[in-house]
Amino acid sequence: MSLEMAKKIAAYKAVDDHITDNLVVGIGSGSTIVYGVQRLAERVISENLNLICIPTSFQAKQLILDNGLILGELDRNPTIDVAIDGADECDVELNCIKGGGGCLLQEKIVASCAKTLIIVADHTKNSEYLTEKYKKIPIEVTPIAYIPIKNRIESLFGGDLKLRMGGSAKAGPIVTDNGNFILDWFFDGSPTTDFDGINREIMMIPGVVDTGLFIGMAKKAYFGMPDGSVIEKEI
Numbered sequence: 001m002s003l004e005m006a007k008k009i010a011a012y013k014a015v016d017d018h019i020t021d022n023l024v025v026g027i028g029s030g031s032t033i034v035y036g037v038q039r040l041a042e043r044v045i046s047e048n049l050n051l052i053c054i055p056t057s058f059q060a061k062q063l064i065l066d067n068g069l070i071l072g073e074l075d076r077n078p079t080i081d082v083a084i085d086g087a088d089e090c091d092v093e094l095n096c097i098k099g100g101g102g103c104l105l106q107e108k109i110v111a112s113c114a115k116t117l118i119i120v121a122d123h124t125k126n127s128e129y130l131t132e133k134y135k136k137i138p139i140e141v142t143p144i145a146y147i148p149i150k151n152r153i154e155s156l157f158g159g160d161l162k163l164r165m166g167g168s169a170k171a172g173p174i175v176t177d178n179g180n181f182i183l184d185w186f187f188d189g190s191p192t193t194d195f196d197g198i199n200r201e202i203m204m205i206p207g208v209v210d211t212g213l214f215i216g217m218a219k220k221a222y223f224g225m226p227d228g229s230v231i232e233k234e235i
């Protein structure tokens with residue numbers, strides 16, 4: 001089974017297991033959630049569900065609108081029943097690295113407002129510990145502070161921070177939905193690395209807006225497997 005199909009079966013199962021009528025639903029960002037929104041839209045039509053969807057990015061907002069779902073906002077719906085989102089890596093305790101798509105800030109805000117955060121991913125994201133396979137931790141920063149933050153993190157913890165560039169699609173650095181930069185921290189952790197402590201220290205550095213370390217936030221993860229099965233991990 002292709003990676004795309006693995007993403008799809010994970011997202012479909014998560015939506016089928018967790019979505020019922022009259023919920024406020026957080027909609028994540030990335031390629032896997034696209035299938036989740038497809039399934040939501042199918043079920044809204046076939047079961048006449050009443051759902052309000054809260055986006056985690058410009059992409060998520062467009063997905064909600066393009067699929068004919070009801071767009072909500074945190075001002076009106078600050079409590080979210082269930083948020084469904086992808087991840088770049090997810091460890092045995094369901095701690096995650098997110099932000100590969102550059103949307104980590106709104107993703108973390110929405111996750112923090114959700115009673116339940118569900119992760120949907122293909123099997124390549126399922127790890128023992130963070131940075132086992134995915135070797136970078138995205139950090140959203142205020143543009144004027146990116147060099148001091150880079151220097152500070154490198155001297156505190158080592159590794160190498162690189163400003164995420166737009167490549168051929170954009171000259172210069174990418175700018176997030178919130179007008180910030182992303183520093184990708186290339187860092188090799190181990191099963192004993194204290195990512196919770198590291199996250200807390202990084203969050204204290206002036207100019208850091210948020211990190212892609214989602215510690216203790218997810219309750220359940222669905223991983224689509226090459227054989228067509230879906231592995232479920234729950235805390």
Ligand SMILES: O=C(CO)[C@H](O)[C@H](O)COP(=O)(O)O
Nearest residue numbers: 030031032086099100101103
């Ligand atoms: O955190 C994210 C975006 O900021 C995504 O959820 C993460 O990158 C996973 O994306 P995909 O579903 O494409 O693998």
